[in-house]
Amino acid sequence: MTVRMTTTSFSRGLRWRIAFHVAVAVLSFVAIVAMVNYLSARHFMRFHWSDRADVKLTPRTLSLLKAMTNEVEITVFFDSESPLHAPVARVLEEYLAASPRLTVRKVDPYRNPAAAQGIRTRFNLDPEIDDSMVIFSHGERTRIITERMLAEYEFEQVPNPEEYEVKKRYRAFRGELMFTSAIADVIAQRQLKTYFLAGHHEHSPTSAETQMGYAGFGELLRENNIAFDFLNLGPSGEIPRDCDLLIIAGPRTALLPSELDRVEQYLNQGGRLLALFNSEAEKLGTGLERLLLQWGIVVGRNLVEDAAYGHNGQAAIFQTARYGRHPIVAPLGDVRLTFVFPRTIAARRDSAAGLAGATVTELVFSSTNAVVLSEIRDGQFTRTGRDERGEFPLAVAVEKGGLPGVVTQRGGVTRIVAVGDSFLFGNEILNYLGNRDFASQLVNWLLDRSELMAGIGPRPMIEYQLALTPSQLRMIRWVLVAGLPLAALLAGVVVWLRRRS
Structure with missing residues (x-):
């Protein structure tokens, strides 16, 4: 007896339908993947799950x-x-x-x-x-x-x-600090330029001298895409038209009346000024004190000491993190600044303070236990029983402009920052604590670069080290040299025995 086996086969039409469905499914899958990739490439979000501070951009x-x-x-x-x-x-x-x-x-x-x-x-x-x-x-x-x-x-x-x-x-x-600075530099329409007033024994941005040198400050300007040059006004000089910021960094001799007139004219035209004073000019007077008084700034002829936060027992070299309410100091938070023999810089309190439309803001303060020395004996400031105690301002910012119908010759509002210490930006002190960030904030505010004032500081680099004793090193050496090869040999023997059995 013969049994005949029959098998059913797909018809040609059924095979084509199945092939068509498979092709449609494959093409649909490819289209979905392509659309997801297209959308994700143009509408994506990045999340930082790591606590690494050196990656996330500010x-x-x-x-x-x-x-x-x-x-x-x-x-x-x-x-x-x-x-x-x-x-x-x-x-x-x-x-x-x-x-x-x-x-x-x-x-x-x-x-x-x-x-x-x-x-x-x-x-x-x-x-x-x-x-x-x-x-x-x-x-x-x-x-x-x-x-x-x-x-x-x-x-x-x-x-x-x-x-x-x-x-x-x-x-x-x-x-990030350097890369952002470089990008801003190469895409800028015009490079900003600052001038350092010269001729009165000021700090020099090309000097590497420890205290008086400002080479570090000059490098900071370059990092912020700002060129600098020297300006010696003398009896008949003029402030150049391309001067975006005038820096008077700790003059130790008085400015000529004609120089003060040029500075005043520059400010009245909407100029920007960073005036830094130091203790070496306190007893002399530079002439800037009278000029800034017209803008609501009182430059003290004194010396501030703050023993509670003094450095190595020196009350006139101290740290502070007491700030006013202003965009310059807002990003600093609790970061301290180091001041070296500062004098007071305060906002004028009387009704004649400043000009119409000027805003005067005190930026930085000493602690509430500071002392101001005003009496000079034998060429030095000396403590007396009459010394004033309390909290004293050390820096002031002034802004004037934006009045209806008023157009300044230099096209912007007048901005001034006066600081009672010029040594805090010297080569020796600039990189202490928050001094460098403070300098960068001052410059960017004076130049009205608010987009650069969120603050980019150096990110700490964490170095991980594995400390091993000599015995532990020997153990690791034996494991690598003998242990791993023997383990591989033993595994081979086990496999061979199992196959024989």
């Missing part, structure tokens, strides 16, 4: 990137083995995510010499210099941020019984 940077309309090319000319390579890469990823106007090209000069030579030729770099750097360019404008500008570091001794050994330890990463 509101100041984000506002600048969102307002950008120009294309900026970023060339990362960096040794990939550098300790700063990873932080630079992470921060630039955030910049790229925040703005489609940025493009990044990475070149390792040691791994790609041919491309490195092309970069050196294009940007006219010295072939003898092998420093890593990040180059920002837009059109013909270029800004170079070197590796040394990206971090704050110190040298510490390494425990070594045989010889003296030190290593570089990075304390803070300044990548």
